[in-house]
Every structure is written in structure tokens, then in C-alpha cells.
Amino acid sequence: MKRRLINQETGELEDKSVIKSVTIDCVIFGFQDGKLEVLLIKHALGIKKGEWGLPGGWIKKEEGIDLAANRLLKELTGLGDIYLEQLKAFGDPNRFPEGRIITIGYYALINKEKYDIKAGFTASEASWFKLEEIPELIYDHNEILNFSLKKLRHRVKHAPIGFNLLPEKFTLLQLMQLYEEILGLKMDKPNFRRKFLKMKLLVDLKEKEKDVSHRAAKLYKFDDRIYQKLTEKGFSFEF
Amino acid sequence: MKRRLINQETGELEDKSVIKSVTIDCVIFGFQDGKLEVLLIKHALGIKKGEWGLPGGWIKKEEGIDLAANRLLKELTGLGDIYLEQLKAFGDPNRFPEGRIITIGYYALINKEKYDIKAGFTASEASWFKLEEIPELIYDHNEILNFSLKKLRHRVKHAPIGFNLLPEKFTLLQLMQLYEEILGLKMDKPNFRRKFLKMKLLVDLKEKEKDVSHRAAKLYKFDDRIYQKLTEKGFSFEF
DNA sequence: TATACTTGTAGTCATATCTACTATAAGATT
DNA sequence: AATCTTATAGTAGATATGACTACAAGTATA
Numbered sequence: 001m002k003r004r005l006i007n008q009e010t011g012e013l014e015d016k017s018v019i020k021s022v023t024i025d026c027v028i029f030g031f032q033d034g035k036l037e038v039l040l041i042k043h044a045l046g047i048k049k050g051e052w053g054l055p056g057g058w059i060k061k062e063e064g065i066d067l068a069a070n071r072l073l074k075e076l077t078g079l080g081d082i083y084l085e086q087l088k089a090f091g092d093p094n095r096f097p098e099g100r101i102i103t104i105g106y107y108a109l110i111n112k113e114k115y116d117i118k119a120g121f122t123a124s125e126a127s128w129f130k131l132e133e134i135p136e137l138i139y140d141h142n143e144i145l146n147f148s149l150k151k152l153r154h155r156v157k158h159a160p161i162g163f164n165l166l167p168e169k170f171t172l173l174q175l176m177q178l179y180e181e182i183l184g185l186k187m188d189k190p191n192f193r194r195k196f197l198k199m200k201l202l203v204d205l206k207e208k209e210k211d212v213s214h215r216a217a218k219l220y221k222f223d224d225r226i227y228q229k230l231t232e233k234g235f236s237f238e239f
Numbered sequence: 240m241k242r243r244l245i246n247q248e249t250g251e252l253e254d255k256s257v258i259k260s261v262t263i264d265c266v267i268f269g270f271q272d273g274k275l276e277v278l279l280i281k282h283a284l285g286i287k288k289g290e291w292g293l294p295g296g297w298i299k300k301e302e303g304i305d306l307a308a309n310r311l312l313k314e315l316t317g318l319g320d321i322y323l324e325q326l327k328a329f330g331d332p333n334r335f336p337e338g339r340i341i342t343i344g345y346y347a348l349i350n351k352e353k354y355d356i357k358a359g360f361t362a363s364e365a366s367w368f369k370l371e372e373i374p375e376l377i378y379d380h381n382e383i384l385n386f387s388l389k390k391l392r393h394r395v396k397h398a399p400i401g402f403n404l405l406p407e408k409f410t411l412l413q414l415m416q417l418y419e420e421i422l423g424l425k426m427d428k429p430n431f432r433r434k435f436l437k438m439k440l441l442v443d444l445k446e447k448e449k450d451v452s453h454r455a456a457k458l459y460k461f462d463d464r465i466y467q468k469l470t471e472k473g474f475s476f477e478f
Numbered sequence: 479t480a481t482a483c484t485t486g487t488a489g490t491c492a493t494a495t496c497t498a499c500t501a502t503a504a505g506a507t508t
Numbered sequence: 509a510a511t512c513t514t515a516t517a518g519t520a521g522a523t524a525t526g527a528c529t530a531c532a533a534g535t536a537t538a
Contacts, residue, residue: 021260021261064331065328089327091303093301154397188528190528193486195524212485213484215487215533452506456514
């Protein structure tokens, strides 16, 4: 079934506010209970009703693609100021059976504790999936998701972006477990501490965890201004 | 001047063979006399006549974007089997004043000794530019080029792709100078040798340079199959 | 109150890696 | 034969890494 793009009366493209051939799809990562999670939505309408896929949408005609991705994220989750980065364009001619549509993939990192994402999804059902539980997705969304994972794994080693998945205040063990989960390996606590603290990227909050049934650990936060300053001096984050 | 997209008789999109709103632009890198170079073309027609820009073109309707990039490269330079990788999509609404066009950037690495690229450009003038000599380019092509440089600098440290810019047989000094030029730093010859040879990525060709006015250096080549095998064993290229 | 248990944090040590060198070899040029 | 250029080998101190031990600070349990 081909969609009708032309308005027969005016002879023009219908709905001039969007470019019909380019969409945005977004992989939204969260982190909970030591596990990386991805937010998926269940399509409520159309041919793919009932199937899971990545949240996404159209780009408006006069809107930059980064802006469009931010807007979509805001519409879907109700929040802005989120770590968001473009993956690449996906343009296999058969990726979308109903027509030639190119999609630009993005991925976002959010702090689940801070927001209740699912509240933003009114029309369609939304749910978090751990990596092992991800079902078969519509179109090429599994490919986009796998690409985003590869990108995230690479990026997290070369830029201090992991913090975006954690609460503002976190312990070194939480940070280490985040790295272990994303990179899929086991690390040594003392060595991890030393390596990370040596970078002097973290602010010691002089606070401790509360309500834990063991010795409370120090809390730290990441300060982007410190990172910027270090970067200017030639520092380059490598893990 | 807005282009007419609608055929008034049929009520359909004109020229169904291309998606009018998405193009491809390609940064082609070469390496000569120790310097990184970029291939630019001078526009022969249209508003931008006489100005320099990146080679590019339209994506055909039934063509994947990677395939389209390869086809364009072949049309422009007359050769295939070239290292080519997508950068990302550039979609500022004002990037192209004559209408909303999204471009997907690619970058290619070619061995200049092997081919005479400029022969492929019949219609428009093409020329190599060293990095310091790059003029102001049309649209957002300077931004695309700068992005490609950042990507190349990063990629060359994490994957053995630099070889694509060198002749098939090369000396360790040539390789080192390539790295020095791309990364913009000075290196130590003995240390570079040791580090690179330790990876066991290079094939010692048991040959030496000829017609040099000094002690001839050993020639090496890069063998992708060796790299694949090492990768399977867990090796990861880092420089 | 004492003991075990869990997690945090400090320190040790052998090994590998990086960096800045020096030294020598192999040719070509004068 | 002396000299110059570049290739290639080696060396030694500094630094980083990885595997470990030890102990501290709490909570839970006996």
C-alpha cells in the first residue's frame, strides 16, 4: 500500500511541515540495578500494531535534525537537556517496506532516577528492556540498536559520558559497575579507583551514602567544567 | 527559485529515480609528499559557478546510501574498491539556501600513486588541496570537511586504515610520517618501529627501497587477513 | 557483647609499556 | 677516505597496569 503524497487539488505535497522521506529514530539508554536498559515503544496503530520499535518521528521542514531529535525526545519523554548524539543515517532501500525512507539514528543517555520517562508516552505503550530481553523490532530497528551499542561501548572509553546514566551523586562502585556492564567485563575495585581518581575529573562531595547495610561509600559527582578545563590543557579522557 | 517537484499531468513526483531531498557529499583524502590532501571540485554550472566544493550527488530511489556513495565515487574518480565510510547526516535547515536538503557525508581514503583521479572529472575541474590551502567552500562543506578530519584523526588511532593512503609497499618511515601528519605531532623513529612491529600486522616483504640516495629501508605491506585473524583472537588496534 | 559478613579504601609488587636517549650499520655522496 | 643521511638495534629510567593482600568501617547475627 503506497501512501498518497500528493494533494490532488493543489498538486502539491501534502503536509508541507515535514520531509516525508527522512525520519529520526532514537535509542534511549538507561541504567538500573547494574543493567543497561533501552526504552522501546509498542505501536498502537497501523500495520505494525502491537510490535515493538524505537521511538522516533518526522523532521519538520524548517527544523535542523539535531533540533528535531531533541524535540522528539522532549515530546516523548517530557524532558530536555539530555545527552543526545547522532549515530548515522540508515538508508537501505528495503529497510522500510512501505516506501523509501531514510532514517537518522540518534542515541540518548538518561538518568532514570531523575525522571519518569514512561509518563510522557500517552498514546503508545512504552517499556524498558534489558539488553538480553530485547525482542525482534520493526523494520531495521535491531540493526540501529546494535549500532548504537557499538557506538556507546566505544564512546564510553574515550569520553566521559557514562555519568549521564547515573544519578548526580554516585559512588565509585556504581561507576565501575556501569563500566563493567557497558563494556561487558569484570574489573578490579582498587585499580579502578586509582585510575579514575588520578584523572581528577570527579568532585569529592564529602558526603556518604545513606541507608546502606554496609560501610557507606563516598559520593562523587562529575563536573563538566573541570573536564573542559583539563581538555584545554591537553588532557584526553581514555579508559 | 523553488524547484517544481510535482508533475501537473500525473500528479506525481517528478524524476522518480532520485530522492530530491537527500544528497551525498564525499571528502576524498590523499597523501603526498608527507602531506594530507583533499580532492575538491570547481562547480561549472549554476549559482555557485566557479566556487569549490566537495564532490557529491543524488541518491537514486532504489539505491542504498552506501551503494550510492560508492557509485558516486566510481563515477567521479573511475575506480572502485576504495575505503569509504559514512560520517553522519548534516541537516541544518539553512545549509542549502535553495531548499531543504539533507546531505549524508562520507569520507574516502585513496592511494594517489595508484590512480590518476583527476582523469575521472570530465565536466568539472578537480584539484587536490593541502589542508592549509583549503579555500572557503560552498554551503556547509567546510563543516563537513572539518568533521571528516576529526573522524579521520580519531579513526586512524583505533583501526588500521592509514594504509589506504599509502602505496601498497611502504617503509616504516613513510607510515610514521603519515601518522605524524594526520595526528599533527612528532614521533620517535625507534619507538614507532617497535610499537608497530610488535603488533605483527605488517608483512615484511624482504624487499628494499630502490633509487634512494641513502641506506634503503625495508618494505612492508598491510594484510587485512592478518588483521582479521588477530581481531578474532581478541586483538584490538590501538595507537 | 562478640563474631561473622559485607563493602570501602589503602598499599604492595612484579611486570609491561612508554619515552627519551645513545649507538651502530648501511649505503650514497663528495 | 671522509662525511652525510637514514635505517635499525639497544638501553635505562619513569610510568602505568594487573593481580593481590591487608585493613577499616560499618551492619547483621549469634
